[in-house]
């Protein structure tokens with residue numbers, strides 16, 4: 077969901093603009109009693125603006141602040157404080173380098189954009205202009221209808237005008253006016269869309285914002301930065317078509333996208349990363365390297381794994397299965413659909429129904445596709461009576477699940493409608509769980525290292541003191557579970573961030589995030605404790621005391637979605653997979669057709685040795701053959717000419733290093749086999 081903060085009627089569902097207009101006052105006192113959140117307090121003669129009050133409380137914070145929270149509500153620094161029956165008014169600055177700060181900064185920059193467009197193209201009609209915080213591509217947009225259609229060539233001109241306005245250090249000013257006045261203002265400006273918006277969303281009084289000294293005026297809730305001088309690092313990125321209110325029957329507009337950061341260095345770094353990310357985009361590389369496709373005519377969000385992508389997936393899965401066996405897991409397979417009843421017991425229908433595909437009926441029995449594998453593994457556990465001697469039970473499955481994601485949220489391999497999770501569920505006694513968690517953490521660490529993610533971030537999400545969520549499980553159970561997870565990390569000397577209040581409602585969890593080759597963070601696997609499902613399914617084991625007990629259940633995935641992990645890998649490696657994963661490991665390239673028989677012989681010997689080999693027997697120049705293999709990012713090329721036949725040798729080229737010398741086929745095979753066995757990242 078796009079963040080539409082600051083856009084009237086979108087910001088706070090159910091809260092009208094009138095509710096937002098609050099002034100704290102009482103007439104019988106002249107001193108304002110203010111207090112910095114978690115800090116000093118002061119009595120100041122009122123009325124006083126938040127900015128001035130902040131200056132008295134914390135000079136540094138006042139200098140940096142972009143806006144503030146007053147008793148929890150976000151306001152401009154120019155917001156006027158009056159006395160409030162002597163009760164302290166709590167003030168909290170909205171600072172740079174925070175999510176809220178970025179929101180205010182980007183939203184204010186969107187207004188600056190609108191001001192520049194109005195300045196350059198008088199008569200422009202404005203749509204909406206929110207900040208975007210979670211879209212990796214953009215930081216804000218503004219929808220406009222200009223007297224003539226804009227082109228990409230206009231963007232630098234508009235951006236320059238934005239800079240000119242920013243330098244003039246103009247003030248953002250808020251005004252509260254009667255609704256009828258606001259409508260009249262926008263009628264005079266011939267902005268029928270704004271008039272309709274105000275008529276629809278505005279209360280008796282509405283707030284409008286000006287950028288003083290510019291033609292900009294907008295119906296908006298704010299807050300904004302106090303002046304344009306705060307906006308020092310922004311860039312316009314692209315143009316797209318848009319409809320007013322996202323409705324294709326409404327007037328067509330143009331959407332100008334841009335982004336903004338707190339400092340020019342941050343903007344610079346982001347632009348660099350963006351450029352690098354475009355080069356590595358898994359959708360582009362997936363096409364160029366023929367790894368996978370999404371075919372909209374057969375359904376959005378569904379992945380077709382092509383032969384070359386299929387090989388990589390098979391290697392990923394084989395590696396994981398190998399590890400599962402070493403770690404004494406059982407490998408299981410479960411159905412993709414189950415009776416509705418199962419999803420009712422598990423609570424998925426109740427809590428997760430919107431993300432599930434609709435039921436399908438066979439002989440009057442309703443079935444649903446599985447959105448998660450957990451209940452299936454529970455069914456295996458429950459298939460017989462378990463004794464404490466049978467525990468732990470560890471079930472691992474490459475479990476394919478289906479989720480009814482909306483088309484607007486789908487993105488390449490990263491967000492899809494059908495995907496496979498390297499899912500596992502552990503059922504154990506409370507005494508065993510500490511060691512199980514320890515093994516999960518070790519397992520995760522090893523897997524991520526193998527794929528050469530050197531920077532792994534661990535997060536431990538706990539219940540904390542948050543009483544706003546409805547938590548399942550008793551207080552003591554939480555304490556035990558959180559301690560077990562924390563010890564699993566501490567025991568390995570792993571540094572992690574403890575996040576209060578972010579646990580799942582059914583238990584605490586550890587999340588793994590990795591930083592890829594260009595510094596982006598990706599959330600991958602998780603280890604989650606579950607108080608919920610063992611209760612719902614009434615799981616039991618017979619203890620040493622011959623009485624039934626409830627087992628502990630742990631959910632654990634390391635890749636998370638294999639599709640998504642593959643997408644991350646493609647971008648992390650920029651398509652150049654290490655030897656053990658590469659779909660084609662060796663390209664055999666004869667220099668002339670005369671050598672083709674020898675090339676075939678070399679290729680078949682390598683294949684017999686277990687390598688994935690392609691020989692290029694086309695009548696092309698050797699330079700073209702090498703270039704082609706380079707483009708396909710094949711780790712090794714064997715270049716064969718007359719001399720190689722005579723000496724029964726191969727001339728070896730490595731993808732990055734180029735020529736690494738002539739050797740016997742046995743020598744090459746040994747070197748290559750070692751790389752595969754070690755799952756080494758870099759060749760030779």
Ligand SMILES: [Zn+2]
Nearest residue numbers: 082296297298
């Ligand atoms: Zn605004």
Ligand SMILES: [Zn+2]
Nearest residue numbers: 449450631632
């Ligand atoms: Zn699960």
